[in-house]
Amino acid sequence: MSELRAGVVGLGTMGRHHARVLAGLAGVRLVGACDPDPGAGSALRTVPVFPDLDRLLELDLDLCVVAAPTLAHAAIGSRLAAAGVHTLIEKPLAASAEEARILAAQFERAGLVGCVGHIERFNPVVRAMRERIGGGEVGTVLQITTSRQGPYPQRIRDVGVILDLASHDIDLTRWIAGAPYVKVSAVTSRVTGASGHEDLAAVVGVLQDGTVVNHLVNWLSPVKRRLVSVTGELGSLRGDLLTGTLWFNGHDGGVAVPGPGGPVRVPGGRTDRSQVVGPEPLAAELEGFVAAVRGHAGVVGDAADVVPMQAGAEVMDVTAAILAQPAAVVEVSAATGPADAVRSGPVRVAAQLSAPPGADRVAALLGAGESQTGGLPVLVAGYVPAPGSRRWF
Ligand SMILES: NC(=O)c1ccc[n+]([C@@H]2O[C@H](COP(=O)([O-])OP(=O)(O)OC[C@H]3O[C@@H](n4cnc5c(N)ncnc54)[C@H](O)[C@@H]3O)[C@@H](O)[C@H]2O)c1
Structure with missing residues (x-):
């Protein structure tokens, strides 16, 4: 099987991780990267790092990961589609829903694998929650809430928390529920003014199946937190995406406890707590991308273990709706x-x-x-x- 020649665009926080994982993937050869920052090359000494994409494209890439600032995704992605390179673009797919749809269409027309790095779909806890919900463990899902908070990021701030953070939760919520958003509303606040965008938000929405969702996001908290909670008719699942812990609490018709005239039932039910282990999410994401490139039949469908650009565009419809209002x-x-x-x-x-x-x-x-x-x-x-x-x- 021939080696696939891979490149990385943008060698900041995320691009360095992509380069590390790509360099270790079987059947893939990381051949180069590009980043306009003259210091970026120090992060990757094993392959050439160019200041611009033209030079990288001369290396005859089969596939590429884009981890440049979000505002640059559309222009870089268009050039990669035109150059015939299978591409995974970091989330959020683009700066607007329109740009995201154009990108999705460009890759589809070119018959290339075009996907987006919604990495939470590869988080073992999120996968386990989706599986258990699909298996009927919580019954009909009524509500999904997420909390994604942490310290101010020492990296690009070309977008606010809705695009940078809430996009993760919007995608994972749609994915685990299997239903798109139909209504959304939010309160956002710009506290620091440093990015020129919102720093915190409380989002409320409704999915097509009636599930009520809620997302709390900020980059102002000293405590890093990534929590997802799903409440259904039969019980609830709570996942901590950082620690890998998953809790289930079921109703199960209550628990029998001794009473004066015999056992009585009080509210309660089965409870379990598990530690979910799985592969590094980034490795799973990139393995899915490489497998899709190897087996690609033109356009990536939902069956492949990648997040198609079309799904990334649908996330951006939701972020656009939040930011437009x-x-x-x-x-x-x-x-x-x-x-x-x-x-x-x-x-x-x-x-x-x-x-x-x-x-x-x-x-x-x-x-x-x-x-x-x-x-x-x-x-x-x-x-x-x-x-x-x-x-x-
Ligand atoms: N999936 C995740 O969990 C996750 C986590 C962090 C960031 N991201 C996404 O990854 C992207 C990059 O974020 P980051 O935190 O690595 O940012 P960063 O600021 O650390 O890195 C961005 C890098 O891109 C370079 N760059 C700027 N313009 C460029 C261009 N035109 N071509 C090539 N390189 C260019 C910069 O010099 C910098 O080195 C963003 O879209 C962000 O939303 C995703």
Whole structure:
């Protein structure tokens, strides 16, 4: 079997890991990389590192991994498709849903393997959760919640937490539930201003099968956390993606305990805790990519162990929907009186800050919200400053 010639574009935090894993894969020869940073070559002394993609393409690549900043994915990916190179692009696939769809179409038209590095699908805990849900262990899934938080990243900040972090959770949620998003809403906040983008977000959504989802993301927490919780009719699964721990708690009709007149049943059920072990997710992801390249029949379908670019584009439809809408704000001041007063009370919305992008739409939504105040306090979309704060909500 002939060796596949591999390249890496972008040798930062993620690109170095890709280079390490590719260099160790059977049947693959890492032949070069490119990165405009003159210091990047020090990370990879075994193969040439060029300052631009043209030189790398002269090495006659079979496959390539793109781990450059997100804003550069579309331009680099287009050139690789035009050059006939099978490509895995890091998540998020591109900077916008439109760019992502163009990329997916380019690779499909060229008959090339085009996939995206949604690595959480290769996390052993996520795989185990999907399998157990598919096996009916929690019954009908009702709710999926994720929490992805950690310290501020010392790396590129060309996008905010929705593209950088929530894209992981959106993809894994769609994947384990087997259903796409149909509604989404979010409150986002820009706290540091360092990236010019949002630093934290609370996302609420609904999947096509009615599952309610919720994602908490930030890069402001001193504690790194990657948690997924799935609640179903028969029980719940909770996974810690960092430690590999998976808990199950079932309803099972309750537990019998001794009572004065004999055993009585109290709520409770089977509980188990397991430590899920599996291959390094990046190695599994790249092995899937290489296998797809070896066996590719033109276009990658869902059967291959890769995440097709089309799926990456669908994740970006969700991130775009979150970022296109202003933050959703619940008017809490209306909830201070007796319940009846709350129900009939007006929904008050604090003044808007100077116009952010799409402010005309915001104003229209605010108007719509105020006109529907006969019932319960409503969710009103708008950018509203916290009292005394310059932060955007
Ligand atoms: N799958 C994951 O878990 C994961 C984790 C981290 C990052 N990522 C993704 O990987 C990508 C890179 O992130 P990172 O954290 O490695 O960033 P980074 O800043 O550490 O590295 C980016 C590298 O790309 C180089 N670069 C810039 N423009 C380039 C160009 N036009 N061509 C080639 N190289 C270029 C930079 O010099 C830098 O060395 C991002 O899209 C990010 O979302 C994914």
